[in-house]
Amino acid sequence: xxxxxxxxxxxxxxxxxxxxxxxxxxxxxxxxxxxxxxxxxxxxxxxxxxxxxxxxxxxxxxxxxxxxxxxxxxxxxxxxxxxxxxxxxxxxxxxxxxxxxxxxxxxxxxxxxxxxxxxxxxxxxxxxxxxxxxxxxxxxxxxxxxxx
Amino acid sequence: xxxxxxxxxxxxxxxxxxxxxxxxxxxxxxxxxxxxxxxxxxxxxxxxxxxxxxxxxxxxxxxxxxxxxxxxxxxxxxxxxxxxxxxxxxxxxxxxxxxxxxxxxxxxxxxxxxxxxxxxxxxxxxxxxxxxxxxxxxxxxxxxxxxx
DNA sequence: CACAACTAAATTGCGTACAATTTACTTTGA
DNA sequence: TCAAAGTAAATTGTACGCAATTTAGTTGTG
Numbered sequence: 001x002x003x004x005x006x007x008x009x010x011x012x013x014x015x016x017x018x019x020x021x022x023x024x025x026x027x028x029x030x031x032x033x034x035x036x037x038x039x040x041x042x043x044x045x046x047x048x049x050x051x052x053x054x055x056x057x058x059x060x061x062x063x064x065x066x067x068x069x070x071x072x073x074x075x076x077x078x079x080x081x082x083x084x085x086x087x088x089x090x091x092x093x094x095x096x097x098x099x100x101x102x103x104x105x106x107x108x109x110x111x112x113x114x115x116x117x118x119x120x121x122x123x124x125x126x127x128x129x130x131x132x133x134x135x136x137x138x139x140x141x142x143x144x145x146x147x148x
Numbered sequence: 149x150x151x152x153x154x155x156x157x158x159x160x161x162x163x164x165x166x167x168x169x170x171x172x173x174x175x176x177x178x179x180x181x182x183x184x185x186x187x188x189x190x191x192x193x194x195x196x197x198x199x200x201x202x203x204x205x206x207x208x209x210x211x212x213x214x215x216x217x218x219x220x221x222x223x224x225x226x227x228x229x230x231x232x233x234x235x236x237x238x239x240x241x242x243x244x245x246x247x248x249x250x251x252x253x254x255x256x257x258x259x260x261x262x263x264x265x266x267x268x269x270x271x272x273x274x275x276x277x278x279x280x281x282x283x284x285x286x287x288x289x290x291x292x293x294x295x296x
Numbered sequence: 297c298a299c300a301a302c303t304a305a306a307t308t309g310c311g312t313a314c315a316a317t318t319t320a321c322t323t324t325g326a
Numbered sequence: 327t328c329a330a331a332g333t334a335a336a337t338t339g340t341a342c343g344c345a346a347t348t349t350a351g352t353t354g355t356g
Binding site: 179180221229242 | 303304305306307308313314315
């Protein structure tokens, strides 16, 4: 009898024995958790990430921004255009090297900072993890990021 | 002096003090890590997830599939149509309730199972985490999934 | 039976992600 | 010096992910 039934699915191919699916799904879940908080300020999660980088860095090339966020120009270029159209960022041409775009926040983008300060904490609470667990989760995700 | 400079960015608004960004980025990274392995079999990561569910369940309504994967019909309907077009799944109408679609694998979808058995392990190795760390990461992501 | 309330899936529209290519500019080396 | 190689960003095309709506079928209540 060589029938294949679900009992014969190798352990490692079961959805609930893999790390990757919960990681993927938890990330979706967290972005969902941010959504209502951010859409109150007309921001997507990615737009919020870009603003966070710009609040720390003032001015940045698209490539450097991509290095920080682990994203390429195919994702960032159209995003930054939309953000420019909303008045959230500036996209200045580099004066020395005219290929580069120098991205920076506007007054409006800067102004959002105070309004969103408490969102991370509120979302973190919703996650239902202890501080200790959050910090372990963060460390493990960062380890994944450095290795792959 | 009420100028706002980067020194005054509250701790919780810094990219590297939040869990959410590494989680989001690690999930992207893991999907990227799967991509070359799966595209060798002409599968996307989500198609692979769907197949894993179907290998365990034989036949499933779209809603039940969505509950397993934490996704809605807006994502699944077009995905399942593409998978049907590729010959990976069947989309049978329910005979009792004609609203539902009963999703199941085809022979072809079944056949892929053996071919992808070793992918999770290979990707897990690439992540550079110990078994212990993988299991902690998995547990914490699952805790996030139950809570939010 | 009638018909409103409900439900499953599909559709629409928008914003990511990313591979692959293109465009525009810069650097290099014979 | 000037074409070839290199590089930054943008574009193209495809596939998610999801809110909001629509379509089609079912159920509950009088």
